Amino acid sequence: MLRYRCNMPRIVIWLLAALFSLTTVVQAMTFSSLSAQQYNEFKQAGLDKQQLVHSDIAPLLAQHQQNPLFRFAQAGESAQGTPIWQIDIGSGPVKILAWSQMHGDESTATAALMDLLNFIAAEQNSNWRAQWLSKVTLRLLPMVNPDGALAGSRFNSMGIDINRDAKALQTPEGRVLMQVAKAFKPDFGLNLHDQNRFYAVGDSNKPATISLLAPAFNDAKDIDAARKKAMQLIGDMADLLARELPGHLAKYDDTFSWRSFGDTFAGMGISTVLIESGGYPVDDTRQVARQLNTQLLLMSIESIGSGAYQQQPLSAYQTIPFNRDGGIKDVLIDNITLKVNGHNALIDLALDLDIDGSRHARIRDIGDLSIYGSYHQFDATGLEYRAPKAYPLSKPLTLDNAGYLALLREGYSHFSGDKSLLTNHSDLPLLVNPQGLAGATPARHRAATFLLVNDKGVQIAVLNGQLLALSSGKLQ
Incomplete structure (x- = not known):
C-alpha cells in the first residue's frame, strides 16, 4: 500500500482546523433567536393597525423605562414638542443604531421595535441576553417623526421631508437624528421605513414584502469597507428571508440621494442598511412585514455580534432583484367579458382601493394584466361588465340587507338624490351620490363601481372596489 507523506507542518494543520471550527461556530451562532412560531409570544398587542401614533407607544415606552435593561434618554423633541426617545441596550463594543418612522405614515417597523423590546425583556431570554448584549450596544429611536405620525403624513409638521434634511438640518427631528448619530458613532445603522405597496x-408577480439596500455614498456607487459590510449583512438577511418568505425580497432603488440620511450616514463610514416594509396578500396592516422586521433585527444583532456576516460574498447582495414599481395591484378582476358595438373582448381590470388616503377606489388599468400580481384577485370568467346605475331617492326608503340585495339584483349599483330620505339598516357597502363613475365601458381613473352579470342576472356588485356576491350577500 502506498503511503503519502504530508509535508505540511503540524502547527499549520492545527491552525486550519481551528479556523474551520471557529467558522462553524460563528455560523452556528447566527439566526438562533426567534422562529416564526415563537414570534407571537413577544408580539406587542394593540399595534396591528395601519397607522401608529405616539400615544400608541408612549405607555409601552413608560413600562419599559422601568426595566434596568433599557437606558432611556430624551434625545430631543419634535417641532410640536413631542419627545423623541432613545433607548440604549447592551454594553458591547460594536454599536448598532436603529431608527423608525422618520416618515410619519410608515409605522410598521415602530411596531417591530416594540416587539424587539418585549423579546429582550422576556425572562426566558436571559441566555440570549448574556450571549449577545455583551457583544453589541443598541441605540433605538422609535418614531422619529411623531408629528407626522399624528397627521398620517410623510412630512413633519413644518411640511418638510425629514429624510431629505440630512444636509440642511432645518427640522428639529433631523437635527436630533444627526446629533444622536454623531454622539453614538455607530458601526451599523438600520434605517427602517415602509415602501409603496x-x-x-423584479419581473415576478409577487409583492416585495421586504426590500433592502446598502445605500451609496456617492454617484459612482463605490463600495468602501463600510458599505461592503452593509452588503454582507444584507446577505445574511436574504438567507433568513429565503427561509421565512421565499420570493418576496427585493432590492430598493440604489440611486444616490445626497440629501437623505441613509446615504449621508453611509458617507460618514456607518455601515447602513435600509429596510423597507411592503405589502403581502390579505394583510392590509403589514403584519407579515412587521414579523419579518422583528426577525431581521434580532438576526442583525446576532450576525453583527458574532461577525458571521463577514462570511457572505457580495454576490449574495448583488443578485437580489430590484423593486418593480407598479408590478402589484390592490385588486385584479380577471376575464371580464366586455361588449362594445358588436365586438366582444375578455379583459382584466386592476383596481386601486385607496387614492391618496381618500378611501375612494378607482380603476387603475384595463386589458391583459396577466403580468401583474395583486393582493386580492377574482376570476370573473362567464361574467360581463355592466355600467353603474343609480336608484333615485325621491321618497323615504328604509333598507335592510334583503331589500338592498333585491335592488342590486335589479341592476342598481348606488343611490342618487336626497341622502336624508334613506334610512339604512344594512351592514353591506352602500353608496349615495358617488362621483366619477364610469359609463358603458370601464375607464381608467374612474370610480370602481359597476356590476358583473350573466344570463341569470347580476352576480357581483363592485361597490367602491369591494366585491359583493349577491348569491350569498357576502364580500369576496
Whole structure:
C-alpha cells in the first residue's frame, strides 16, 4: 500500500482546523433567536393597525423605562414638542443604531421595535441576553417623526421631508437624528421605513414584502469597507428571508440621494442598511412585514455580534432583484367579458382601493394584466361588465340587507338624490351620490363601481372596489 507523506507542518494543520471550527461556530451562532412560531409570544398587542401614533407607544415606552435593561434618554423633541426617545441596550463594543418612522405614515417597523423590546425583556431570554448584549450596544429611536405620525403624513409638521434634511438640518427631528448619530458613532445603522405597496420583486408577480439596500455614498456607487459590510449583512438577511418568505425580497432603488440620511450616514463610514416594509396578500396592516422586521433585527444583532456576516460574498447582495414599481395591484378582476358595438373582448381590470388616503377606489388599468400580481384577485370568467346605475331617492326608503340585495339584483349599483330620505339598516357597502363613475365601458381613473352579470342576472356588485356576491350577500 502506498503511503503519502504530508509535508505540511503540524502547527499549520492545527491552525486550519481551528479556523474551520471557529467558522462553524460563528455560523452556528447566527439566526438562533426567534422562529416564526415563537414570534407571537413577544408580539406587542394593540399595534396591528395601519397607522401608529405616539400615544400608541408612549405607555409601552413608560413600562419599559422601568426595566434596568433599557437606558432611556430624551434625545430631543419634535417641532410640536413631542419627545423623541432613545433607548440604549447592551454594553458591547460594536454599536448598532436603529431608527423608525422618520416618515410619519410608515409605522410598521415602530411596531417591530416594540416587539424587539418585549423579546429582550422576556425572562426566558436571559441566555440570549448574556450571549449577545455583551457583544453589541443598541441605540433605538422609535418614531422619529411623531408629528407626522399624528397627521398620517410623510412630512413633519413644518411640511418638510425629514429624510431629505440630512444636509440642511432645518427640522428639529433631523437635527436630533444627526446629533444622536454623531454622539453614538455607530458601526451599523438600520434605517427602517415602509415602501409603496405596489412594488413587485423584479419581473415576478409577487409583492416585495421586504426590500433592502446598502445605500451609496456617492454617484459612482463605490463600495468602501463600510458599505461592503452593509452588503454582507444584507446577505445574511436574504438567507433568513429565503427561509421565512421565499420570493418576496427585493432590492430598493440604489440611486444616490445626497440629501437623505441613509446615504449621508453611509458617507460618514456607518455601515447602513435600509429596510423597507411592503405589502403581502390579505394583510392590509403589514403584519407579515412587521414579523419579518422583528426577525431581521434580532438576526442583525446576532450576525453583527458574532461577525458571521463577514462570511457572505457580495454576490449574495448583488443578485437580489430590484423593486418593480407598479408590478402589484390592490385588486385584479380577471376575464371580464366586455361588449362594445358588436365586438366582444375578455379583459382584466386592476383596481386601486385607496387614492391618496381618500378611501375612494378607482380603476387603475384595463386589458391583459396577466403580468401583474395583486393582493386580492377574482376570476370573473362567464361574467360581463355592466355600467353603474343609480336608484333615485325621491321618497323615504328604509333598507335592510334583503331589500338592498333585491335592488342590486335589479341592476342598481348606488343611490342618487336626497341622502336624508334613506334610512339604512344594512351592514353591506352602500353608496349615495358617488362621483366619477364610469359609463358603458370601464375607464381608467374612474370610480370602481359597476356590476358583473350573466344570463341569470347580476352576480357581483363592485361597490367602491369591494366585491359583493349577491348569491350569498357576502364580500369576496
